[in-house]
Amino acid sequence: MPDESFETENENIETDSQNIEMQKYLTFMSNNLVYGIPIENVVEIITNHNITKLPRVPDYVKGIINLRGQIVPIIDMKQRISKECSEKTRGTCIIILNVNDISIGILVDAVSQVINIENKISAPPAKNHEFISGMTNLPDGTVMFCLNCELLVNQK
Amino acid sequence: MNNDSDNMIDMYLYETNSLLEQYEEIMLGAEKAKLFTTDDINEIFRIMHTIKGSSAMMEFDSLTKLAHRVEDLFFIFRNNNSTASLSEPMRKELFDLMFRINDFMRDEVAKIENGEPLSDNIGSFINDINSFIEKLNGNVSEGDSNGKTEKDSGVAAKKEDAAKKLDSDGKIEEYKAKSHFTIKIKFDDGCGMENLRAFMIVNSLTDSIGDKFSFYPEDVEGNPKTSNYIVDNGFFIFLNDEALIDKAVAVIKSSPSVASYEVMPNSDGVKKDSAADKKSTSASTSKSGTISAASSKTALKKKSSQQSSLMQKTKQSIISVNLSKLDSLMAIVGEIVITESMVTASPDLKGLKLDNFTKSARQLRKLTDELQDIAMSIRMVPISGVFNKMKRIVRDMGQNLHKDVRLTIIGEDTELDKTIVDSIGDPLMHIVRNSMDHGIEEDVNERTALGKDPQGEIILEAKHTGSDIIITITDDGAGVDTKKVLEKASRNGILTKPESEYTKKEILALLLVPGFSTNEVVTEYSGRGVGMDVVKQNIEKVGGVVTITSEVGQGTCVTLKIPLTLAIVDGMEVAVGQSIFTIPITNMRQSFKCTQKDIIVDSAGNEIVERMGDFYPIVRLHKLYNIDTDITEVEDGIFIWVEASDKSYCLFVDNLIGEQQVVVKPLPTYLNGFSIKNAGIAGCTILGDGNISIILDILNLHTASVSSL
Numbered sequence: 001m002p003d004e005s006f007e008t009e010n011e012n013i014e015t016d017s018q019n020i021e022m023q024k025y026l027t028f029m030s031n032n033l034v035y036g037i038p039i040e041n042v043v044e045i046i047t048n049h050n051i052t053k054l055p056r057v058p059d060y061v062k063g064i065i066n067l068r069g070q071i072v073p074i075i076d077m078k079q080r081i082s083k084e085c086s087e088k089t090r091g092t093c094i095i096i097l098n099v100n101d102i103s104i105g106i107l108v109d110a111v112s113q114v115i116n117i118e119n120k121i122s123a124p125p126a127k128n129h130e131f132i133s134g135m136t137n138l139p140d141g142t143v144m145f146c147l148n149c150e151l152l153v154n155q156k
Numbered sequence: 157m158n159n160d161s162d163n164m165i166d167m168y169l170y171e172t173n174s175l176l177e178q179y180e181e182i183m184l185g186a187e188k189a190k191l192f193t194t195d196d197i198n199e200i201f202r203i204m205h206t207i208k209g210s211s212a213m214m215e216f217d218s219l220t221k222l223a224h225r226v227e228d229l230f231f232i233f234r235n236n237n238s239t240a241s242l243s244e245p246m247r248k249e250l251f252d253l254m255f256r257i258n259d260f261m262r263d264e265v266a267k268i269e270n271g272e273p274l275s276d277n278i279g280s281f282i283n284d285i286n287s288f289i290e291k292l293n294g295n296v297s298e299g300d301s302n303g304k305t306e307k308d309s310g311v312a313a314k315k316e317d318a319a320k321k322l323d324s325d326g327k328i329e330e331y332k333a334k335s336h337f338t339i340k341i342k343f344d345d346g347c348g349m350e351n352l353r354a355f356m357i358v359n360s361l362t363d364s365i366g367d368k369f370s371f372y373p374e375d376v377e378g379n380p381k382t383s384n385y386i387v388d389n390g391f392f393i394f395l396n397d398e399a400l401i402d403k404a405v406a407v408i409k410s411s412p413s414v415a416s417y418e419v420m421p422n423s424d425g426v427k428k429d430s431a432a433d434k435k436s437t438s439a440s441t442s443k444s445g446t447i448s449a450a451s452s453k454t455a456l457k458k459k460s461s462q463q464s465s466l467m468q469k470t471k472q473s474i475i476s477v478n479l480s481k482l483d484s485l486m487a488i489v490g491e492i493v494i495t496e497s498m499v500t501a502s503p504d505l506k507g508l509k510l511d512n513f514t515k516s517a518r519q520l521r522k523l524t525d526e527l528q529d530i531a532m533s534i535r536m537v538p539i540s541g542v543f544n545k546m547k548r549i550v551r552d553m554g555q556n557l558h559k560d561v562r563l564t565i566i567g568e569d570t571e572l573d574k575t576i577v578d579s580i581g582d583p584l585m586h587i588v589r590n591s592m593d594h595g596i597e598e599d600v601n602e603r604t605a606l607g608k609d610p611q612g613e614i615i616l617e618a619k620h621t622g623s624d625i626i627i628t629i630t631d632d633g634a635g636v637d638t639k640k641v642l643e644k645a646s647r648n649g650i651l652t653k654p655e656s657e658y659t660k661k662e663i664l665a666l667l668l669v670p671g672f673s674t675n676e677v678v679t680e681y682s683g684r685g686v687g688m689d690v691v692k693q694n695i696e697k698v699g700g701v702v703t704i705t706s707e708v709g710q711g712t713c714v715t716l717k718i719p720l721t722l723a724i725v726d727g728m729e730v731a732v733g734q735s736i737f738t739i740p741i742t743n744m745r746q747s748f749k750c751t752q753k754d755i756i757v758d759s760a761g762n763e764i765v766e767r768m769g770d771f772y773p774i775v776r777l778h779k780l781y782n783i784d785t786d787i788t789e790v791e792d793g794i795f796i797w798v799e800a801s802d803k804s805y806c807l808f809v810d811n812l813i814g815e816q817q818v819v820v821k822p823l824p825t826y827l828n829g830f831s832i833k834n835a836g837i838a839g840c841t842i843l844g845d846g847n848i849s850i851i852l853d854i855l856n857l858h859t860a861s862v863s864s865l
Contacts, residue, residue: 050847052840053735053783054827054837055780055781055782055835055850056781056830056835056837056860061827061830064823064824064827064840064848065848066847066848071821071822071842072824073823073826102825102826103824103826104824
């Protein structure tokens with residue numbers, strides 16, 4: 001990933017925070033970490049969907065689902081980020097995202113809440129976090145990783 | 157009202173665009189034949205005339221004026237009956253001018269479509285046409301044999317005009333004497349082009365009540381000076397039949413820019429004609445026939461009535477429909493097909509004996525099939541429109557690059573889905589440009605040295621094969637130099653393995669990789685490094701495949717394989733483990749069971765089976781796609797003998813589920829990055845129970861299985 005993208009990302013966020021702009025994030029758990037997605041990218045959250053497997057795709061692509069006539073690909077967040085397969089638990093669900101008119105579902109361990117973030121979002125400390133555009137502290141003290149949806153959709 | 161004028165603009169755009177297309181086609185044909193036939197001239201005259209009329213109505217002045225001048229120009233040709241007398245450079249100039257005007261008009265129409273303001277900058281065109289006409293006049297009067305010159309006819313027209321002005325009042329009286337009613341129409345002050353507006357009224361009147369009327373001034377169509385008369389005195393329509401007045405008034409009312417109209421009975425006429433008054437309509441037709449014969453000897457008038465009767469005919473059999481309506485129709489038909497199988501294959505019905513239900517279900521199936529066929533055929537349009545555009549490109553590029561190339565078109569009647577036709581226009585253009593620019597040799601000597609016809613040839617061919625349409629673009633040019641391609645590719649850093657490992661096919665495939673362009677110099681037409689990869693993308697968007705074959709010195713052939721329609725296929729559902737796949741019925745030859753001893757295993761471990769005297773490889777779907785299934789023994793599963801183009805093989809699957817019509821859904825865009833199409837997956841579909849089935853692409857599946865060995 002090129003360094004410049006982080007810098008520009010950073011500047012944007014700084015100017016944003018000067019105006020104390022509130023941003024809404026949906027937080028979810030994956031691999032015992034808290035992630036956040038900008039709420040405008042979230043379409044809906046679904047559970048218990050029958051995923052049709054696709055042959056010859058990377059392991060993290062779980063397959064496709066039929067969402068009321070629309071075919072949506074599903075990727076496993078945990079596998080995408082940490083290369084570990086997630087096990088199905090009670091809280092497992094799919095968050096349907098719409099990023100630049102591309103629909104995609106992400107399989108996560110559990111969805112937590114929608115929160116307003118006004119804190120300054122800092123750049124991630126290391127560059128090996130793919131798709132992470134920044135980090136921030138939540139009111140309860142946990143750390144949230146901000147997910148960059150564009151990268152998630154575009155990086156293969 | 158707003159809606160109304162929107163409709164009018166839509167109609168105008170549709171009409172003008174198709175007229176311009178027609179115009180271009182005639183021009184191209186005429187240029188090839190190096191001659192305008194009388195029909196051509198009349199046709200162009202008619203086209204320009206209609207454009208002039210409708211543009212004037214819509215108040216697009218620049219188009220009106222331009223069309224008017226072109227009409228003038230062709231008026232001269234028509235009087236001379238041919239353009240054969242033109243010298244070579246003159247003809248070239250004429251064609252260039254005509255094509256430029258065509259381009260300009262198209263641009264303008266596009267502007268109207270996008271709601272942009274029109275450019276008024278038509279002076280240069282008018283000047284060009286004027287100077288051309290002058291040259292032409294000089295030319296013609298030099299060759300006295302033609303006798304009639306524009307100047308002469310101009311003078312004659314003027315004389316006629318003067319004469320008419322003198323007896324115009326007399327004429328009106330004469331008309332009044334012959335008919336029972338006069339309608340006097342006044343147009344809005346300063347609306348301009350009164351004569352054309354009047355002519356539009358005449359046209360619409362002809363459409364609604366036939367030619368049972370006459371009008372004054374008679375030459376509104378060809379003579380702009382009549383507009384002055386109309387402004388001063390009004391435009392007169394003379395009618396005989398009282399019953400037609402209401403209709404005529406309705407037409408006049410609905411015409412734009414009409415300020416007022418007045419219906420006056422002609423007392424004189426009634427008296428004179430009182431004897432003939434109660435006679436049958438045939439009498440009145442014959443009368444008006446004589447009137448029109450007497451009043452308008454000009455060919456113009458005849459042509460216009462012919463034209464309007466022609467238009468009436470086409471109006472009755474063809475309507476234009478918004479494409480989005482067809483899209484939603486298609487979507488609904490798709491849903492009906494799915495729902496139908498949901499109902500008839502409902503699990504609730506399992507094990508029940510329902511004779512009547514089955515009978516009705518069959519009937520329903522038949523009807524939905526028919527409905528689907530019709531819905532599909534509505535969307536089918538011939539590919540000729542796209543192909544004909546290529547003629548122009550070949551012509552223009554041939555001139556600019558000084559290459560003599562002929563374009564041969566085969567199978568232009570081939571029909572395919574409207575959306576597909578629209579989306580292949582750009583790719584085709586890229587390919588033809590490439591062929592012109594890179595394919596055909598720069599130097600004629602190069603061609604003759606190889607024993608080729610000095611004139612280059614590009615062949616555009618379209619044909620059906622089962623569920624696909626194959627479009628090939630073949631040129632007999634220099635072919636692709638694989639060495640150069642490799643060099644270039646390595647310089648651009650798009651090679652993924654050592655140069656020596658590339659096969660010819662792979663090298664040619666490099667041409668389709670983004671950021672590749674073989675031409676060293678960027679030209680007006682190609683060489684920016686975009687092009688072929690865009691072609692590939694666009695074709696893949698409609699589910700097609702691009703392949704290139706080429707022999708050095710013999711030419712290049714680009715093949716586009718595109719599915720006929722994206723919508724619905726007949727498929728066989730098969731199960732492998734938990735997954736369900738759909739095999740298009742058109743690809744299936746046979747399904748059969750066999751035992752282990754029928755299977756031949758070669759030294760590399762490939763399984764082969766014999767069918768009808770030939771040997772076919774076996775592709776185990778579960779192995780190829782890594783699917784967990786209990787059925788791995790040949791005795792437990794079933795074989796399906798499939799065929800696609802020249803590839804034939806046997807697929808091993810768990811079992812058949814049944815035949816079903818499925819609505820093809822493209823795979824989500826996100827997955828395009830995984831080259832899933834190359835793995836043999838054409839798309840997916842939603843089954844009656846809501847599950848997803850994956851549609852197999854038998855040809856690509858074969859390639860995938862070969863490469864996975």
